Amino acid sequence: MFRAMNRDVAPAETGAAVIARQLASAILRGEYPPESILPGEIELATKFSASRTSVREALKSLSAKGLIQSRKKAGTSVRPRADWQMLDRDLLALRLEIGPEHSFATDLLALRQAIEPAAAAAAAQHQDKAAIAVIAAAFAEMEAATHDRTRFVDPDLRFHKAILAASGNEFMMAFGAMIEAGLAAFITISLRHSGAPAPSVPLHHNILKAIEAADPEAARTAMETLLSRTKSNISQDHA
């Protein structure tokens, strides 16, 4: 019946996407600083051995992410950093690639410490049973994969995303990519030390229990505790 079940796979990267990523990378690296003017579209097309059409589509992407702004005759300029949508999935991935990793991890963690306790408290308050069931399901998978570091990552991420969804706040959901990037950075850093993975299952359990018990303050505290643990794991990297 369903020969191809790949409805969810990402499409292969095509020309315009490659150009977009290279230009975005150059901008993030500071090769084209804010207020500066990019090369003209024809020049870029030559540089990337592509048509002007593809270059323009790439520029449209960057424009949508707040990196650049085009004006007739004046050319395409890099916008101030404050306008960059740094929480965008693609930009986060680029930023991690470029480094430095440590400030990336600590800055993202600081954001997580601001957002996730509030989301957990909201989830405990909001009591969306279906959404809470998703959290519980993710937790069950985490328990099952306690000793397998690789298999643990995926349900861990789903656990945190499910809490955002359960918050009932339509904007909280937008932080999924941020958490994903934060986890990725954390893994990168902690793998360097090959230290034993912290036993975070009980900490996650406390969060789930507090949300199920409709106890916002307990949920907030439990999430704060988990993230503090993560933070100390990162900090020892810098030392």
Add this chain to the structure above:
Amino acid sequence: MFRAMNRDVAPAETGAAVIARQLASAILRGEYPPESILPGEIELATKFSASRTSVREALKSLSAKGLIQSRKKAGTSVRPRADWQMLDRDLLALRLEIGPEHSFATDLLALRQAIEPAAAAAAAQHQDKAAIAVIAAAFAEMEAATHDRTRFVDPDLRFHKAILAASGNEFMMAFGAMIEAGLAAFITISLRHSGAPAPSVPLHHNILKAIEAADPEAARTAMETLLSRTKSNISQDHA
């Protein structure tokens, strides 16, 4: 010398941008629900009386904002809501247009209550003198415009953005558009009641003083107090 000092003005909206906004609006309104397939590019071009080129550039923008995803032969589909970059400036503006206003305002305020106290604490901690001077400058303008509601908005926004910048966290800066939208929604709502504007100048002053005094916890508390005040102003709208 400088006949045209309009380096900072937004370019006039052109065809592709209009198409992008109309499609994004339709998606946000649920006219094209997640997982559904948009009309083909040629059909869209006919519908908007534009060329396929313009339609494609519009779709590229939406794709960059996480709203859609294109696959060869299969068409362009709407992505799940969790992938939407709802903190994007344009999407926030659309969301406010579409309504409902009240949940927009309360959800955004909940986010502000998570982010801004943390940003204020980080700013007090980080002690970037130049950035703190920007906060102080914005505050001075707020004081000068206390009695003029219209003139007050601009320095108020700059005050909050300057705190994000002073946090020293490269990702905190990305919330400028969110705060802007939150303020705009708050103004929309509070204007309906034409109630006397709350005297928030002293509350802002407390935040500034705490940051200058390098007292993170005081800064956090002062920001929390200000936002609680805002919250009660919004709540009375719903009642």
Add this chain to the structure above:
DNA sequence: TTTGCTTTTATGTCAGACATAAAGCATTAT
């Protein structure tokens, strides 16, 4: 029913042309 081939189709890319607005320059007027 499954497997493998073929056709169809919607997106992806290209090339060339023209439209448009605004920056830059030269000219003129004050």
Add this chain to the structure above:
DNA sequence: ATAATGCTTTATGTCTGACATAAAAGCAAA
């Protein structure tokens, strides 16, 4: 000398038509 005016240039914006490509859908054989 400075400021207003108009012309020219130029880079982005749009349009058209064509071809490339990958993958879904359909067909046929095993």
